[in-house]
Amino acid sequence: MKIRRAALAASLLSLVLTACGSGESGDSGPVKLTFQSLSDQPGAIEQTRKTVDEWNRTHPEAQVEIVPAGWDGVYDKLVTQFNAGSAPDIIHYEAAGIVPFAKDGYVADLTPYLPEAKRADVTKGVLDSVTVDGQLVGYPTEVQSYVVFANKTMLANAGVSLPTGPTMTWDQLREIAKATTKDGNFGLGWGLSSPTASFVAMAPGFGGKYFEGTGDAMKVSIGEGEMALPKLVSAMAYEDKSIMPVTLTQSGTKALAPFYGGQVAMTIQGSYQAANIAKDAPPGFDWVVLPPLAGPAGPAQASSAQTLSVNKDSAHVEQAAQFIDFFTSTENLAAINEADGLIPPTKSAREALAAKVGTKNGWDVILSSGEHLTSAPYVFADKYAQWKDTVATPAYQQFLAQKIDANGLAAQLRDGWQNISG
Amino acid sequence: MRALARPAQYLALACYLLFLGFPLLWLISASVKSSGELNSLTVSLVPEQWHWQNYPEALERQGLIRSAGNSLVVALASTALVILIALPASYVLARLKGKVRAAGIGWILVSQVFPVVLIILPLFLILRTLGLTDSLPGLTLVHTTYTLPFALWMLQGYVAAIPVELEEAGAMDGASRLRVLRAIVFPLLAPGVVATAMFSFVASWNEFFFALVLLQSPENYTLPITLNMFIGGEGKVALGPLAAGAVLAAIPSIVFFTLLRRRLTGGLMAGAVKG
Numbered sequence: 001m002k003i004r005r006a007a008l009a010a011s012l013l014s015l016v017l018t019a020c021g022s023g024e025s026g027d028s029g030p031v032k033l034t035f036q037s038l039s040d041q042p043g044a045i046e047q048t049r050k051t052v053d054e055w056n057r058t059h060p061e062a063q064v065e066i067v068p069a070g071w072d073g074v075y076d077k078l079v080t081q082f083n084a085g086s087a088p089d090i091i092h093y094e095a096a097g098i099v100p101f102a103k104d105g106y107v108a109d110l111t112p113y114l115p116e117a118k119r120a121d122v123t124k125g126v127l128d129s130v131t132v133d134g135q136l137v138g139y140p141t142e143v144q145s146y147v148v149f150a151n152k153t154m155l156a157n158a159g160v161s162l163p164t165g166p167t168m169t170w171d172q173l174r175e176i177a178k179a180t181t182k183d184g185n186f187g188l189g190w191g192l193s194s195p196t197a198s199f200v201a202m203a204p205g206f207g208g209k210y211f212e213g214t215g216d217a218m219k220v221s222i223g224e225g226e227m228a229l230p231k232l233v234s235a236m237a238y239e240d241k242s243i244m245p246v247t248l249t250q251s252g253t254k255a256l257a258p259f260y261g262g263q264v265a266m267t268i269q270g271s272y273q274a275a276n277i278a279k280d281a282p283p284g285f286d287w288v289v290l291p292p293l294a295g296p297a298g299p300a301q302a303s304s305a306q307t308l309s310v311n312k313d314s315a316h317v318e319q320a321a322q323f324i325d326f327f328t329s330t331e332n333l334a335a336i337n338e339a340d341g342l343i344p345p346t347k348s349a350r351e352a353l354a355a356k357v358g359t360k361n362g363w364d365v366i367l368s369s370g371e372h373l374t375s376a377p378y379v380f381a382d383k384y385a386q387w388k389d390t391v392a393t394p395a396y397q398q399f400l401a402q403k404i405d406a407n408g409l410a411a412q413l414r415d416g417w418q419n420i421s422g
Numbered sequence: 423m424r425a426l427a428r429p430a431q432y433l434a435l436a437c438y439l440l441f442l443g444f445p446l447l448w449l450i451s452a453s454v455k456s457s458g459e460l461n462s463l464t465v466s467l468v469p470e471q472w473h474w475q476n477y478p479e480a481l482e483r484q485g486l487i488r489s490a491g492n493s494l495v496v497a498l499a500s501t502a503l504v505i506l507i508a509l510p511a512s513y514v515l516a517r518l519k520g521k522v523r524a525a526g527i528g529w530i531l532v533s534q535v536f537p538v539v540l541i542i543l544p545l546f547l548i549l550r551t552l553g554l555t556d557s558l559p560g561l562t563l564v565h566t567t568y569t570l571p572f573a574l575w576m577l578q579g580y581v582a583a584i585p586v587e588l589e590e591a592g593a594m595d596g597a598s599r600l601r602v603l604r605a606i607v608f609p610l611l612a613p614g615v616v617a618t619a620m621f622s623f624v625a626s627w628n629e630f631f632f633a634l635v636l637l638q639s640p641e642n643y644t645l646p647i648t649l650n651m652f653i654g655g656e657g658k659v660a661l662g663p664l665a666a667g668a669v670l671a672a673i674p675s676i677v678f679f680t681l682l683r684r685r686l687t688g689g690l691m692a693g694a695v696k697g
Contacts, residue, residue, distance in 0.1 A: 040654030261463035
């Protein structure tokens with residue numbers, strides 16, 4: 001009983017002490033900038049800290065403090081912070097997330113602070129996705145593409161020679177999947193429990209855009225280009241029977257287990273999984289990254305880059321922009337992307353990283369896929385997140401489970417957008 | 423047939439306990455598996471190789487211990503405040519007759535209707551005016567406010583279950599109002615207070631959204647915020663360290679429950695004897 005009373009008293013005392021210590025100091029020293037970072041991998045957290053330490057060492061007049069945050073719930077946090085005028089000076093987020101805030105006028109235009117050459121270094125499509133009304137609302141730091149990881153042994157046993165060349169076609173993928181589907185194993189495992197992101201990202205390869213127009217006038221477009229990939233997946237799953245059925249209802253990461261277990265010869269994953277496969281695959285597992293997939297319209301993929309933005313209400317917009325310039329130098333971008341297993345959005349950083357990592361863990365192919373990233377119209381669709389969660393994902397799931405046909409899918413995608421966008 | 427009844431009861435109990443405990447066992451198992459094993463097709467409760475590194479990694483990665491300390495402070499303080507306010511208020515609410523009581527009950531119910539997303543912005547602005555955003559006292563106030571209506575509702579049910587005749591008998595024997603409360607009502611109410619304290623503690627310990635929005639400085643983060651940071655973008659999850667962190671996070675709750683469990687039983691027995 002005494003212990004409990006003491007514990008309670010101690011906690012109340014510490015609470016009071018905390019309250020006493022929570023006042024703001026009125027120091028007039030160097031400029032203080034807060035940097036809300038979403039880095040989540042140990043290597044990336046460490047690299048972020050190193051870069052910030054280096055900035056603080058070389059810029060005593062403007063000191064940056066890292067405020068780590070998680071991806072889950074960060075949108076709600078930012079909504080409150082922006083509306084209450086307490087957002088951090090420098091904001092790590094993604095293009096699809098920051099654009100709506102930029103449209104509402106919460107984000108500073110970085111164009112005056114970043115040299116022309118620096119902007120020109122970014123892959124055009126990626127730069128387009130962070131440009132709102134001609135203003136650069138965030139500088140891209142990391143992007144991902146979808147790539148095919150293959151079990152070399154299973155391909156060899158099926159008599160399949162590894163595709164060479166800068167890209168491979170979806171038809172090639174389909175043929176390889178058919179050839180390696182035998183003895184109870186499947187050619188492809190693709191975690192499509194939340195298929196919208198993959199389908200929308202890879203639609204440009206088939207000429208699909210999904211969204212057209214600007215602002216409130218943005219309309220969903222569901223034509224051949226948008227329907228081609230879902231139809232192809234359905235054909236592979238139910239005509240060829242070359243996609244492991246259970247993976248269609250699993251997350252991307254879950255679909256790695258049958259890949260490691262030799263039950264599927266290939267799996268389509270976010271490029272960052274290369275680092276995980278290198279770490280988690282069983283000993284002796286011989287794997288490779290196949291060339292970037294190309295559809296009839298080429299190997300283009302849409303991607304929502306991770307970004308760094310500046311809070312427009314910051315008292316130190318210029319210094320915050322200078323920090324972003326520093327953080328996204330070629331050397332720093334290469335380092336953070338290496339740590340995170342992602343692709344630098346600038347040509348110079350991709351070259352720097354390629355020179356460092358070579359062909360290890362498929363880095364050469366993954367980095368080459370970064371050349372094909374294109375603009376992502378969905379980034380500018382205000383209701384995209386709502387459409388994705390409440391309309392597209394359930395509709396795709398029904399289609400992949402053969403509960404609705406292609407016409408039904410197209411109708412749901414179209415009508416759902418009209419209902420949401422009013 | 424009767425001889426088989428007891429073993430059958432034990433078997434049923436064991437099955438039930440296994441059913442209840444399985445998620446925890448699975449969590450513990452996941453916390454000592456390597457990421458390779460967690461991502462393999464082989465599913466087993468007992469790890470092939472015990473991978474203890476998840477624990478130091480969880481502790482080192484995001485300042486888990488500091489966050490646990492913050493959570494403990496906020497949970498204990500808000501629990502104490504909730505009980506302090508709810509105890510007399512619930513008594514009044516349960517014993518009061520007429521429109522005031524109906525209005526009080528109605529207000530409690532209405533207060534549960536608002537979604538947190540709706541109230542977070544005005545709440546944030548109020549706390550900012552008070553200088554209490556990004557502070558543990560501010561979060562404690564919010565948790566207290568958030569938990570209090572349900573705690574009141576819960577506790578007034580316990581008060582209502584105590585026969586008013588017991589209080590009248592005490593008064594007939596010459597006990598003052600305060601003595602009646604101290605000697606008759608509060609001992610009988612002890613199990614309710616303990617149950618309400620448990621509820622308040624767990625509600626605060628697990629609360630995520632308010633802490634996410636109100637806390638800005640890493641040194642003030644509570645445990646749910648820190649654990650949330652093990653889940654990354656692009657679907658990346660550090661499953662092993664997350665499981666290890668979750669196991670560690672469960673320990674204070676278990677200790678708190680173990681300490682209070684005896685009071686819960688003691689209170690129940692006290693009520694039985696007096697009844």
